[in-house]
Amino acid sequence: MLRFSAQGVRLDQAVAQEAQTSRAKAQEWIAAGLVRVGGRPITKAGYKLKGETVELEPPPPEPTTVEPEEVELEVLYEDADLVVVNKPAGMITHPAPGVVSGTLVNAILGRYGLQAAEGEKPEFVRPGIVHRLDKDTSGVIVVARHEAAHRRLAEAFRGRSVFKRYVAITVGIPKEGVLIAPIGRHPVDRTRMSVGGIAARYAETDFVVLRTAGVFALVDARPHTGRTHQIRVHLKHLHAPILGDEVYGKPSPHIARHALHAYELRLPHPRTGKLLELRAPIPEDMAQAWKALGGSDLEAALHAD
Numbered sequence: 001m002l003r004f005s006a007q008g009v010r011l012d013q014a015v016a017q018e019a020q021t022s023r024a025k026a027q028e029w030i031a032a033g034l035v036r037v038g039g040r041p042i043t044k045a046g047y048k049l050k051g052e053t054v055e056l057e058p059p060p061p062e063p064t065t066v067e068p069e070e071v072e073l074e075v076l077y078e079d080a081d082l083v084v085v086n087k088p089a090g091m092i093t094h095p096a097p098g099v100v101s102g103t104l105v106n107a108i109l110g111r112y113g114l115q116a117a118e119g120e121k122p123e124f125v126r127p128g129i130v131h132r133l134d135k136d137t138s139g140v141i142v143v144a145r146h147e148a149a150h151r152r153l154a155e156a157f158r159g160r161s162v163f164k165r166y167v168a169i170t171v172g173i174p175k176e177g178v179l180i181a182p183i184g185r186h187p188v189d190r191t192r193m194s195v196g197g198i199a200a201r202y203a204e205t206d207f208v209v210l211r212t213a214g215v216f217a218l219v220d221a222r223p224h225t226g227r228t229h230q231i232r233v234h235l236k237h238l239h240a241p242i243l244g245d246e247v248y249g250k251p252s253p254h255i256a257r258h259a260l261h262a263y264e265l266r267l268p269h270p271r272t273g274k275l276l277e278l279r280a281p282i283p284e285d286m287a288q289a290w291k292a293l294g295g296s297d298l299e300a301a302l303h304a305d
Helices: 011-019 023-031 104-112 147-158 230-237 284-292 298-302
Strands: 002-010 035-037 048-056 075-078 082-087 138-144 163-171 177-180 183-185 193-195 198-201 204-213 216-223 260-268 275-279
Touching: 002 011, 011 023, 011 035, 011 048, 075 275, 082 104, 104 138, 138 147, 138 275, 147 260, 163 230, 163 284, 183 230, 193 230, 204 230, 204 298, 216 230, 284 298
Parallel strands: 138 260
Antiparallel strands: 002 048, 035 048, 075 082, 082 138, 163 216, 163 260, 177 204, 183 193, 183 198, 204 216, 260 275
């Protein structure tokens, strides 16, 4: 924790100076709600300090290099530009502080290495990672195989021309329809997100209840934005947390992780523009959990549309 006082200067300038970092990085920390002024989070980089105490808890540095590893992957599609994987629950997408092996990035490096177009430098920490899935969320994830493909895929995600469909089992039956509820960092627990939290950003998810089993539901979730923990936070907001979600709900004897699966992804190919439609089968642990809860017709529900 860094603590200091300053007066008559912009918050981002003071943070950059005290933390010995760039002003851009300071602005990133401020926007993420990691900086408190006088005991409360301030998310405006241009805030003029008046002698208050500033507290900063910067995130730990990420690893700068990642070793290739032989890790088994279930590949749903691959060509010279991208690879689409069915990520298993328990696999972290990319390295993080204290986690430098066993990630999807390690596996991609081990299987494909790094490619770059002429004159381009490959990204060593997150090669090809365009979007991410939480550690315990299984399912479809796309990885670019070179930087030109990465840029085009990133543009597609930013432009919301990518269709994402998830399947979740919930404790409670959520209201159907489009939920628009901004998501930001939880004001007390920095590891969690919440509706209306610090530096909340627009978040939109479309929910359809496919089947019910008593107080449980099989839910189709289609996020139109990509906020951290978006579906999990939105379902908690609807009083229907995901089964087994220890962060936003409760552990479950029926499944050892939160019951959320990235079932389908549709996106334009980065080279040809042709629409790719990719699906990852529902994993066995979710199928068994739904059956144990008394649910039925899981596969039929998924193909109803």
